[in-house]
Amino acid sequence: SQKIEQNSEALNIQEGKTATLTCNYTNYSPAYLQWYRQDPGRGPVFLLLIRENEKEKRKERLKVTFDTTLKQSLFHITASQPADSATYLCALVQSDTGRRALTFGSGTRLQVQP
């Protein structure tokens, strides 16, 4: 069956360190993978998109990698700040089924300690 797996346990790190979150998928051939941030009681906010033919994408302190062999995407936040504390969701679009919308993982909660 198709699965998108993110670590359900919260990730706790110290301010200034690099946070690394993992998204693994099974039985998908995604054309794109996206990362979103969600704060409690709010809607998700888009952060980054990476295509299947891209290895890495950066935006300010954020970096996303995409390994279609490992079927994994890693999301990094460098020089993390308490304001980065939130739940981070990965999402993908299957490339060959005609599905038109994103399928989401359950998210990983990041807590950055000051």
Added chain:
Amino acid sequence: ETGVTQTPRHLVMGMTNKKSLKCEQHLGHNAMYWYKQSAKKPLELMFVYSLEERVENNSVPSRFSPECPNSSHLFLHLHTLQPEDSALYLCASSQERPGAAMNTGELFFGEGSRLTVL
């Protein structure tokens, strides 16, 4: 008004009530979505509208009835819900490329409507 606006933000209803959730997008997008988010579970896609036509219905019970009168507005009509339907209902919009087989654009979400069914 900017972005995607959802009303009401909070709704409490009994199982015999009829209510509606409203979503409005001010981004000029041509696709709109309803997602359901329950505690500890991934966002579940419910409905997709592209150019006001329903293009995807993800096996949602008939007690949920969507309506998309134009590209800026989306409704979710609720009728005889169950307590397990209590969740955060999120509306989103995106800009689809004409003729594309799948949507690859980013989603812009509203703040959600927190529904509690008693």
